Amino acid sequence: QVQLVESGGGLVQAGGSLRLSCVASGRTFSTYTMGWFRRAPGKEREWVAAITGSRGNTYYADSVRGRFTISRDNAKSTVYLQMNSLKPEDTAVYYCAANPLSFGTNDAKLYDRWGQGTQVTVSS
Secondary structure, three states: OOEEEEEOOEEEEOOOOEEEEEEEEOOOHHHOEEEEEEEOOOOOOEEEEEEOOOOOOEEEOOOOEOOEEEEEEHHHOEEEEEEOOOOHHHOEEEEEEEEOOOOOOOOHHHOOEEOOOEEEEEEO
């Protein structure tokens, strides 16, 4: 089993940057597709980005492509989300999640492990 703990959230001004980290426990981290999701107040959960386990292929939602970068360090069992050019509409609780499959990168139903979330607030 994989357990996930996020960190790195905080308050930042519009145009600023933050880097989120998600540390996983368990010996099979490298085989999981890892994803980041977010939930803004009053809105549905939204998929943000994903990275596959074996090849490290990356995928992004249109709303963050070109501003956010997902990466992973399998030796450290950690996945990162570098967020640049942040906008007030990026304000949300960000969750990392683990998907044991190599497909369905944007399908929340296929992610079977979730972290507790970290708050990101972008002020205008």
